[in-house]
Amino acid sequence: MSQHSTPTAAFQAPAQPFLVDLSPRADRTRWSVALQAWGGSFRRVASPLALLLLWQLVVELAIVPRQVLPAPSQIVAAFGELIETGELQRALPASIGRSLLGLAIGGGIGLVIGLFAGLWRIGEEIFDAPLQMLRTVPFIAAVPLFIIWFGIDEPVKIIVILAATIFPVYLNTYAGVRGVDPKLIEAATIFGLSHPRIIRHVILPTAMPSILVGIRYAAGISLLALVVAEQINARAGIGYILTNANTNQRSDILIAGIIVYAALGILTDIIMRRVEAAVLPWKPQHAVA
Amino acid sequence: MSNQANAVELQRLVRRYGARHVLNQIDLTIRASEFVAVLGPSGTGKTTLLRILSGLDRADGGTVRLAAKRAVVFQEPRLVPARRVWENVVLGESGEDAKRAASRALGEVGLSGHAQAWPKTLSGGEAQRVALARALVHEPALLLLDEPFASLDALTRIRMHGLVEQLWRRHRPAVVLVTHDVDEAILLADRVLVLADGRISLDMSVGIDRPRRKASPEFDRLRTRLLVQLGVVDHAQAPPEEIPEPIATP
Numbered sequence: 001m002s003q004h005s006t007p008t009a010a011f012q013a014p015a016q017p018f019l020v021d022l023s024p025r026a027d028r029t030r031w032s033v034a035l036q037a038w039g040g041s042f043r044r045v046a047s048p049l050a051l052l053l054l055w056q057l058v059v060e061l062a063i064v065p066r067q068v069l070p071a072p073s074q075i076v077a078a079f080g081e082l083i084e085t086g087e088l089q090r091a092l093p094a095s096i097g098r099s100l101l102g103l104a105i106g107g108g109i110g111l112v113i114g115l116f117a118g119l120w121r122i123g124e125e126i127f128d129a130p131l132q133m134l135r136t137v138p139f140i141a142a143v144p145l146f147i148i149w150f151g152i153d154e155p156v157k158i159i160v161i162l163a164a165t166i167f168p169v170y171l172n173t174y175a176g177v178r179g180v181d182p183k184l185i186e187a188a189t190i191f192g193l194s195h196p197r198i199i200r201h202v203i204l205p206t207a208m209p210s211i212l213v214g215i216r217y218a219a220g221i222s223l224l225a226l227v228v229a230e231q232i233n234a235r236a237g238i239g240y241i242l243t244n245a246n247t248n249q250r251s252d253i254l255i256a257g258i259i260v261y262a263a264l265g266i267l268t269d270i271i272m273r274r275v276e277a278a279v280l281p282w283k284p285q286h287a288v289a
Numbered sequence: 290m291s292n293q294a295n296a297v298e299l300q301r302l303v304r305r306y307g308a309r310h311v312l313n314q315i316d317l318t319i320r321a322s323e324f325v326a327v328l329g330p331s332g333t334g335k336t337t338l339l340r341i342l343s344g345l346d347r348a349d350g351g352t353v354r355l356a357a358k359r360a361v362v363f364q365e366p367r368l369v370p371a372r373r374v375w376e377n378v379v380l381g382e383s384g385e386d387a388k389r390a391a392s393r394a395l396g397e398v399g400l401s402g403h404a405q406a407w408p409k410t411l412s413g414g415e416a417q418r419v420a421l422a423r424a425l426v427h428e429p430a431l432l433l434l435d436e437p438f439a440s441l442d443a444l445t446r447i448r449m450h451g452l453v454e455q456l457w458r459r460h461r462p463a464v465v466l467v468t469h470d471v472d473e474a475i476l477l478a479d480r481v482l483v484l485a486d487g488r489i490s491l492d493m494s495v496g497i498d499r500p501r502r503k504a505s506p507e508f509d510r511l512r513t514r515l516l517v518q519l520g521v522v523d524h525a526q527a528p529p530e531e532i533p534e535p536i537a538t539p
Binding site for chain 1: 343371
């Protein structure tokens with residue numbers, strides 16, 4: 001124990017023990033640890049379930065009118081209705097088809113331009129500035145303009161989706177290619193690889209994770225764009241179901257439609273992550289939200 | 290005019306960065322199969338010299354003649370993460386011949402079982418061994434090593450010294466090893482250069498027979514000599530009275 005020998009010491013720190021006890025506590029048994037973990041999972045599941053029950057209760061007790069907020073049971077019934085009449089089965093292929101077509105074209109354009117701008121200076125000089133400027137335009141705001149230019153039929157819907165998906169793919173492809181470690185390229189140069197071979201064996205494989213992230217993000221955006229596009233005079237697809245539901249004030253179908261969009265979004269994300277894991281066996285997979 | 294038996298011929302080599310002469314009138318000839326170490330503190334132009342020898346940089350003046358088949362091992366392994374280990378060894382090539390050559394090279398560095406592995410799964414030492422295999426797979430006449438073991442732990446470094454010597458004996462390239470480590474230089478090289486202020490301030494041959502022992506008196510003498518030339522006093526080593534004067538740069 002140290003003693004301070006200052007003559008003017010008005011305050012002396014209380015005597016501290018030299019050792020502190022950090023031994024494991026007896027009460028941290030295997031049981032208490034297991035219980036803590038189990039409690040966590042229980043709460044994670046119970047919380048949304050409780051919310052659903054509360055929702056159902058609120059409607060049952062007529063605290064909120066059924067028209068305004070349908071109960072979960074009504075929404076399930078609405079799903080049943082859509083499936084029985086076959087509407088959902090007709091709508092899904094139409095919507096997914098639009099989304100995929102827009103994604104394929106927009107993603108394709110973004111990929112090609114992104115590669116051109118990433119690999120060659122001249123590509124960057126031509127394309128990067130205009131694309132960086134255009135990407136700040138929210139595509140939703142551009143829809144009225146698209147309608148004037150392209151009408152209200154099928155083409156404009158694809159174009160809306162296309163316009164939305166170009167940018168994530170372009171940006172991530174460009175960044176992925178430019179982000180390849182120059183030291184790797186140096187090493188390849190020394191080992192005698194020609195420029196085309198360096199692109200094929202070093203740059204593209206190393207840029208692939210970024211490129212796929214761009215495509216994954218674009219896939220998500222394509223669904224968002226789909227929702228917007230299907231608001232324009234829809235004749236088929238989930239947007240059509242929703243427009244009808246809106247006209248007939250069927251809020252239960254509206255919510256069901258929204259849930260379908262959300263489910264498609266989750267499915268897209270899962271599929272893209274699987275694709276990434278398959279194409280990039282060399283990348284350690286991180287669990288990200 | 291150039292001697293076929295030389296791997297490197299530099300005459301009055303100059304490299305400037307702005308007003309600063311990083312390399313100032315360097316004359317250097319390295320014979321085939323000669324093992325040369327280049328010592329010097331950071332910033333003296335060792336890496337610049339190596340980059341010129343590898344062809345990544347151009348000199349600003351003087352003559353530079355180098356062996357056509359060159360290979361480099363950098364401080365980082367610089368493996369393409371999206372390619373398997375064997376594909377990295379024969380980068381850019383495919384087919385059975387390439388695979389066999391890669392296999393052989395990997396066997397020499399003790400990584401036969403890792404041919405199909407991904408670079409991310411390798412430790413630092415293993416990755417550097419792959420880099421060595423890649424450098425030697427095409428039998429270069431000039432092998433350049435830029436502080437290749439600087440980022441490895443001390444124990445791995447000991448193993449790597451043994452490996453480099455073994456590979457050099459088998460393949461016999463001329464070697465230029467840039468390093469901070471005086472012991473490493475004396476252990477491996479036939480000839481040690483000290484770079485200071487853009488010039489070669491010392492060009493000393495290591496006359497010790499291999500296998501060399503770090504604890505031997507000759508080794509100790511050379512170590513002291515080089516440390517003095519580098520301006521470093523190691524109090525854990527030579528007694529103060531025996532320290533010789535450094536040679537002034539001509």
